[in-house]
Amino acid sequence: MSRWKDFHRVPAVGEWSRKQKRGYQRIRSLLWFWESHHFQVLWVTLSTADGGNADKLTYRHKQLRQRIERQLGFEGLEYYQVRTEEGHGVLHIFWAWRVPDGERPRRFWISQEWLSAQWEALHGAPIVWIKAYKAGHRSRNCLSRYVISQYVQDQSGYVNMCWSWKRSLGFPIGKMWEEMRNQWQTQNVYRRIRKQIEVPRIVFLKTWEDLLSGHPILVQQYHPSACLGQGSRLESAMKARHICVVQIKSLLGFTCCGQPATLYDRARKDWICTEHHRERLCEFCQCERAWARVQMRPHLYGAPCEVWLCASCAGIRER
Numbered sequence: 001m002s003r004w005k006d007f008h009r010v011p012a013v014g015e016w017s018r019k020q021k022r023g024y025q026r027i028r029s030l031l032w033f034w035e036s037h038h039f040q041v042l043w044v045t046l047s048t049a050d051g052g053n054a055d056k057l058t059y060r061h062k063q064l065r066q067r068i069e070r071q072l073g074f075e076g077l078e079y080y081q082v083r084t085e086e087g088h089g090v091l092h093i094f095w096a097w098r099v100p101d102g103e104r105p106r107r108f109w110i111s112q113e114w115l116s117a118q119w120e121a122l123h124g125a126p127i128v129w130i131k132a133y134k135a136g137h138r139s140r141n142c143l144s145r146y147v148i149s150q151y152v153q154d155q156s157g158y159v160n161m162c163w164s165w166k167r168s169l170g171f172p173i174g175k176m177w178e179e180m181r182n183q184w185q186t187q188n189v190y191r192r193i194r195k196q197i198e199v200p201r202i203v204f205l206k207t208w209e210d211l212l213s214g215h216p217i218l219v220q221q222y223h224p225s226a227c228l229g230q231g232s233r234l235e236s237a238m239k240a241r242h243i244c245v246v247q248i249k250s251l252l253g254f255t256c257c258g259q260p261a262t263l264y265d266r267a268r269k270d271w272i273c274t275e276h277h278r279e280r281l282c283e284f285c286q287c288e289r290a291w292a293r294v295q296m297r298p299h300l301y302g303a304p305c306e307v308w309l310c311a312s313c314a315g316i317r318e319r
Contacts, residue, residue, distance in 0.1 A: 078097070244275075
């Protein structure tokens with residue numbers, strides 16, 4: 001076996017592991033998404049009593065969220081949780097809620113007395129902690145770093161983390177982040193080969209924040225955009241049978257159009273969308289834009305054939 005297959009890089013002292021970096025990106029992205037769409041966020045800690053079953057923390061947390069939605073009227077509650085083995089088992093949670101459209105504005109708050117009584121009835125532990133989150137760039141960065149550095153590490157007994165990505169985002173954060181990062185890195189490789197200026201990392205991060213804010217962006221062949229209450233709005237490109245292959249210039253370089261295709265281009269041997277019908281290529285030289293539709297003489301017992309040719313291939317001198 002090659003010695004490179006057994007190689008495992010050990011993080012330096014003070015350096016975050018890959019697990020911590022992944023957790024920091026997830027929680028910071030969710031906080032940015034909630035702030036961009038005017039969510040109110042609460043920071044909550046739920047404990048486990050002596051002799052309690054810590055394996056049921058996630059299930060009891062689900063039951064608690066259902067009671068909050070049913071009894072307090074905070075329907076559509078979103079969350080991010082980190083489970084650790086501190087004490088007898090602890091959940092560190094962020095709850096986010098947004099006033100539905102058309103309703104009167106009200107504050108998202110849960111009293112500690114009510115929360116303690118409900119958690120004791122569900123899990124047998126009356127010790128809880130709750131605090132309102134103050135939106136802002138500094139709070140988002142500091143709190144994300146604190147949660148990851150304190151809880152998402154081996155010394156604190158980290159178990160797992162999870163969040164409610166289906167309620168608003170509709171697409172997995174990790175998969176979309178990896179696709180965008182791979183596209184950004186690939187474009188920079190091509191730019192280095194061509195001796196061009198690379199796309200800075202800050203541009204990539206701002207593009208990611210634009211996606212979470214609700215602005216549609218181009219990722220590979222899709223146009224995803226976060227849509228509240230409806231999951232992700234993939235503008236029929238995900239469900240389209242064929243995708244337009246015309247290359248357009250985007251923030252990360254030339255990428256595929258990605259719109260649903262409606263016409264087959266015989267020169268490209270692929271499909272194009274309605275907006276790029278005029279970009280059809282000549283079927284003879286396959287490099288110039290087609291300008292004239294020419295009807296070819298049919299063969300014996302054959303049907304007449306129409307082809308798209310450019311001006312030079314069609315023999316047209318003046319337009």
